Amino acid sequence: MDDEQTKIIKNDRFASFMGIELVKMETGYAMAKMEVLEKHLNGVNMIQGGAIFTLADFAFAAAANASGQVTVGLNANIVYFKASKGKTLIAEAKEVSASAKIAHYNVDVFNESKDYIAQVNITGYKKNKKID
């Protein structure tokens, strides 16, 4: 991973806007974290599902684009295991399998107490395009 790959990930304005931080990024693996603030809560004072999803999706994007080939999500499935009570959420994305055009990722979301908050499965499509 060189500066160009990092740049595309740092250029994710929605992730920045939400306060998501990239912790680690290598080909097929990434970790991201987010401090849970009041702005991430829904009407019943739980972390909004979309905030958890976005954190996971960002970790996927970092892992899938680290090699320099642009990869976009085709679909994603999120399962919420428990409501998080912590102050931080951490998402870890791992490539499970990949072919020339398709890559499947599992993203696990934990809080700082290692409670398993959610799992997101994402299938990505590798475009014929290098990051530049």
Added chain:
Amino acid sequence: MDDEQTKIIKNDRFASFMGIELVKMETGYAMAKMEVLEKHLNGVNMIQGGAIFTLADFAFAAAANASGQVTVGLNANIVYFKASKGKTLIAEAKEVSASAKIAHYNVDVFNESKDYIAQVNITGYKKNKKID
């Protein structure tokens, strides 16, 4: 739907933070919209998947909580049909089936040109709790 039900939805701070607006809300149905701004874009200048997901999840929450019974998402599946080129995204949530404890929703996301951008299927769990 009375003021209390509206309040819980208006109290969704993550949706407000993102600029999501509630257009319509009744039992089993809701519509929400969002102007697409630079802050919603990812590193390759597409709308971040999490922004689309959050809009859909908010429409689901409005539709599912309109009756006054607190309903939380158990899981959700999003399929991205095409990259949106428009300035506005609109999500329409409809209850497909419901029993005493479980409700299934389909949420369709369009842009202002009626391009079909994404579909989100969400299964919710009805808690033994009224909104107050």
Added chain:
Amino acid sequence: MDDEQTKIIKNDRFASFMGIELVKMETGYAMAKMEVLEKHLNGVNMIQGGAIFTLADFAFAAAANASGQVTVGLNANIVYFKASKGKTLIAEAKEVSASAKIAHYNVDVFNESKDYIAQVNITGYKKNKKID
């Protein structure tokens, strides 16, 4: 659709084994049906989820392969709306969007009373290979 495309679908031995019948098949659309027999039931006398899934998956395969290009499923999401009490299940697969390599399908499963039993979303990958 010519004889070659029909042959690949008729050659689905698992569908035949289960008693699934192709009703209609054209590019991007197919309908299949199955008489519900005792062999399709699970331990609590409901139609086994896998039987419903297989019917939907077969309808997807017929619709997606009708053009003559081999398309395989990447992933699928099934939501069960209600337990079917009928004698017949009918699955209708429709292409929602498609690019050169990827196609997204929605498959709706009904019984003979038009009860909406399940929805299956399937994403397929188009191989560089013609049916022959």
Added chain:
Amino acid sequence: MDDEQTKIIKNDRFASFMGIELVKMETGYAMAKMEVLEKHLNGVNMIQGGAIFTLADFAFAAAANASGQVTVGLNANIVYFKASKGKTLIAEAKEVSASAKIAHYNVDVFNESKDYIAQVNITGYKKNKKID
């Protein structure tokens, strides 16, 4: 797990019809296997997705019903990692989280060479009903 719990699982006629065998069953965990035969193949000579799904769904049902409380699937998401070339498929279902009414399971499907073929995430609903 006593004889009654085993009976409900052994009574799954669709699994028997397909040649699925229960290997292990305890509360929150089960393993099932299936010899891959010609009857499980689709029109392009791959194992039909529905056959893989059914094996996984059966392992889920065994794990989720082992405690004696009837649990039914609400929805399921399957991701196909690679086409299996082996003679046997093995599904292992594990409970990831559970509350009074809801249980989330991950089911991993392997072949005899430990190739990771598919993952299935299933959310189940616990009925107010004991197996008898």
